[in-house]
Structures are given as structure tokens and as C-alpha cells.
Amino acid sequence: MKPRLKILHLVLIPIAMFGFGYLMVPIYDIFCDITGLNGKTGSISQAEAELLETDTERRVRVEFISALNRNAPWDFHPDVKSMRVTPGKPYTTSYTATNRLDRLMTGQAVPSVAPAKAASYFNKTECFCFVQQTFEPRESRQMPLVFVVDPDLPDDINTLTLSYTFFDVNSRIN
């Protein structure tokens, strides 16, 4: 190989690796999707949920918790602290958020399930976290959530904790 060509090849490696750094973003997302690594929950359609078999023998405890990112100006909490559910059956619950400010505020809830191993078995057919939520000044609102726990949930998991963190996304919109 000619020296000039070799050096050209050497220059291509850093360029390719710069691209690889960015490629790690979708790779990470796919990897997390398969393994549930980052605790992100799944979502399925109503029709899919109805096809799930119900495991009437089993009861799983689902706990609900809430958090605010960097003191976002909301009151935000689950309406029910925990439920005992039958895997395969859809359940409805809700979270309530109150805008503490005198102006229009938009927030985004981000879910996470612990243990991470269970994340991919926790599916939602309807969730306030699917879209950004806009609040009138001082508005308080109940936000519904419909979920179903997959009957294939591993036997050693008896308790799931669903956490929502509420982010202030006004700065991203403006």
C-alpha cells in the first residue's frame, strides 16, 4: 500500500469512530428495550392487552411512587399507593398533579420500573406519560393510567414499583 493511502486510511478511523459514538445512542436504546436495563416500561395496544391470558392463581403487588425533577413547580403524587393485581388483567389508576404557579406550565412524566428485570413485563395501554401535559395556572388534574402486568412475569418477582418523575419542559418548548 502506498504511504499516502495508508495515512488516508488512518484518518478514516477517527472519523468512523466519531460516528460510532453517535451510533451508540440507538444501540443503547435497542439494548435497553430488549433487557429493560434502564427500567423503561413497555406500552401495548388495547387489543393486545385483551389477548393476554389471565393468571388467576397469582397476585402481584404494584407500588406507585412519584418524584419531581429539580424542584419542578408541581404537587405530584399517586392517588393510590399500591394495588394487588392479577397478571393479564388491565387495571386503571391515576396520579394527580397541581400547578403551583400562576402561569401556563407544561410537564412531562417519565416512568421507571424497579426491579429493572420486570420493566419489560409492565405494559401500559393508556398513560399520561405518553404525551406532554399542559396545565392552566393553579390547575389541578387527575391523570389516568391503564396498565397490565404480563403473565410471563418471572415467578421470583412479587412486587413491582412504578416511579414517575415529573420534569418541567417549558424551557424545551420555548
Next chain:
Amino acid sequence: MNAYAVDHSHDDHHDHGPPPGLMRWVTTTNHKDIGTLYLWFSLIMFFIGGLMALVIRTELFQPGLQIVDPHFFNQMTTLHALVMIFGVIMPAFVGLANWMLPMMVGAPDMALPRMNNWSFWILPFGFSIMLSTLFMEGGGPASGWTIYPPLVLQTGDALPYLIFSIHILGVSSIMGAINIIATIMNLRAPGMTYMKMPLFVWTWFITAYLLIAVMPVLAGAVTMLLTDKFFGTSFFDAAGGGDPVMFQHIFWFFGHPEVYILILPAFGIVSEIIPTFSRKKLFGYTSMVYATASIAFLSFIVWAHHMFTVGMPLAGEMFFMFSTMLIAVPTGVKVFNWVSTMWKGAMTFETPMLFALGFVIMFTIGGFSGLMLAMTPIDFQYHDTYFVVAHFHYVLVPGAVFAIVGGVYYWLPKWTGNMYDEKLGKAHFWLSTIFVNILFFPMHFVGLAGMPRRIPDYAVQFTDFNQVATIGAFGFGFAQILLLVVVVKCIRGGEKATDQVWEGAHGLEWTVASPAPYHTFSPQPVVK
């Protein structure tokens, strides 16, 4: 070595030396000049980074807040690390490579001399930008050198400057690495086959590949931070669908090979010094080459051992634990080879050899604490404690820095034509060795007892060990002034060095005159 036959005719015509004046250093394309520039730059940054370390240690002399406020303390820990990694160890290795690599492979200069000039001269600008952030609104970066979001995104005006300076340092080291690979591939003297190359050349060859593979990944990661902060992307922002943990994965995909970039050339230097002063050939040359290559390969698949506590699946933690522990095998091969080289050798203990021996022993201590950290269940206790600080300072200070200093003593007579002051050199070694252990060894204990890293204040029960460490820090810091004294003294004069300098030294670089003429090997030597 008798195997080398060198054409000495070039010694007879010293037709063009360096041009006079300061512009010589700005416009130079000579590998020796650029090597010198790199080494001086590195020494200056060593004292700057050292002063930052002394600010840290002074604050930690007593519990409670004494001399600096916590925000400034955090800026010191962040910049101390960035300066020492990118401004001291990496430029020092590149400087040694510039000086020695062409002479070791029998080349007249580096393959791309103009790019060589550029890759040095953007460095001072990069660091001026980085250090200028200390005087900005909101101060310098204070998030730790690992610049994790979302914390780093709270940095004030300094953030874009930090990111651009990291870009500049990355470009500089990528250019340096390409130059080194091109030199080794294209400019080896006839007969200098790959498996005849000195080990310093081999380790740098592999390090250069690591550099061009991972520095761009860091550049990508910091660019994502930049767009997250200023252009509304959400790579690491959960509200927009991103994930801050992903930054840790990308960062450590760069970061782990980076720590081998900081140590592989040190392995090379030590593999040059020990055979010389043992008056034996290096034991297990081939296994040394393969061990270096294995370490480099493994460095790409172990990154998540820096983040065992983020909540990975068990299978992931097991994989990263075992692959990390696997690195101990090629590293062990190296340590045993160095010891076997000394076995039944006619050893003498000049300063470079002392530093090399100090390296072997104290680097191994750092290696063992690394092995402890590699064990996932135990790491949950050690994570982010002073034990980690003790570990990486053992591999970087009595590891990488000792190897660099040993290399400087080893090659200084070749560079200046004069022997350095052996008495002062030995004093430098012993003071450094004693104080470096006083400085870093107690950190193991406070770490195991639960003292977290990166804090300006601590619980009173850690006071004694912290005071010992601070005393060690000042001793070690002031001992380094001796290095400056020895180097300056050696440049100004001293006993004339022979061409071979050391009785047991073999290799092409020892066949040229001392001091090495401005141009060496213009007609290439032939290696038989």
C-alpha cells in the same frame, strides 16, 4: 548490539542545524525539537496540576472548611485530573515518542513533520482555554473530570470552553497518534521488522491505535453534551426521552481504553530500562508484544466496571467483572517478564533503573487494588470512595509518572550529551518514593473506612490519615523541584556522555552521537 550495522557517514556533515531565535520553536518540524517542546510543556503542566493537588490536600488537612469554598474545591479536583491526564502524562509520552521513536526505528524524522508541529502547537491553546475558565462567571468546570450529566450541564459560562478545549486536545492527540503509526509503518530502517522493534515502539504503536479509536468517541460524547445544553437535543435528558446513564456508557467506552493509553507507553519505557541495567536481553519479548495487544483488545470490552452501581442486570455485571479480571493475566505476564529479565542479571542501580524498579513494585500495588475493585460485590463498598482514588493514583503516579521520569533520566544524556547529576537523581528518586507512599497509601484505609471522594469536608475519624496524606503531598510536590534542577543542570553541562551512554544499552538510538545531532539517520541504517 552487533546485529546493527550503522552507516556513520552522516556524522561528517553537519550542514544545517536549527535556525537561531525563538521562531525556531514555533516553525520547527524537527522531531527532536517537537519532542523537547512536548516534554517542557508537560513539565510546566505537571507543576500547575500539582499546585491544584496541593490546594486539595491543604483543604483536606483538617475536617471542616478551611481555605477554599466547596465550589472552588470541586473545580480543583476537576481541573487537576484534566491537566494531569491530558496535559502531563499524554504529552510527556508523545514527547518521548517524538524524540526516541524515529531514532529507535532508524528513521530521519517523523512521517508527517508539519502535522507534528501543528499537533503540538494547538495544545497550549487548548489548555489556555481550559484554564481560563477558572476566571469566568460561575468558575471552571466542577463536575469531576468524568463530566457526567446532568451535573455538568449546570456549569456556568465555562461549559462550552471546556468542551472546545477537549475537542482541541482530542484533535492534537489523534494527529500525534496518526503520525506515530505512519512513522512506524513507513519509515522503519531496512531490516527492522515488526518483531525486531524495541518494545517502546511496540507499546506506542498499539497505544496510537487506541488513541485514534477512542478519542473521537469522547469528542462525540462532549458534542452531545454541547447540543443538549444549547441546541435542545435530549441525548442525556430523561424528559426528552434520553438517559443520563447512557453518557456513562459512552464516556467509559472512551475512558477505559484511555487509562491504557496512560500506561502502555510506560510499560514500553520500563521494558527498555530494565534490560539495560540488568545487562540481559528482555525476557519474553514476543510474549510482551502479545500481552500489550491483549490488554489493548480487552480494554474495549470492560468499560462498565466503572459503573457497577448504576443498576445493571446480573449477567452484565458478571461479564464485566470476569473480563476485567482477565486483564490481570497479560499484565501479570509483563510483570513476571520484567522480574525474569532481572533474574541473574548483572544489575546496577542508576536513577533510571531505580525509577523502573519503583514502577514495577508500586504499579503492581495499584494493579492489585484494581483487581479488588473489579469484583462487583466488593465494588459496591469501594465505589466512589478514597480507595478508588488510592488505586488510580498508584497506577498513574508511581506508575505512569515514575516511568516517564525514569525515561527522562535514561535518555537525558542522549539528548543533552551530558550525564545528569547521579546524586541528585537518586535523591529525587528516594524522596519521591517515600513521599508518594506517605501520600497515597493512607487513602486505601480512609477509603475502606468509607470516606467518599470529591468532598472538601469529611468526618473527624478520617483526620489522621488525611493529615499524613497531606504531608506526603507536600513532600512529593517539593521533591519534583529536584527533577527540574537535575534537568537544567544536565542541559548546562556535566560529565560528557559516550554514544552508548549506558554499558548495557543496545539499539539504534545508542549508535548515534551524544548529544544526538539535529538530523539523524539521513542515510538509513541497515539492521541485520
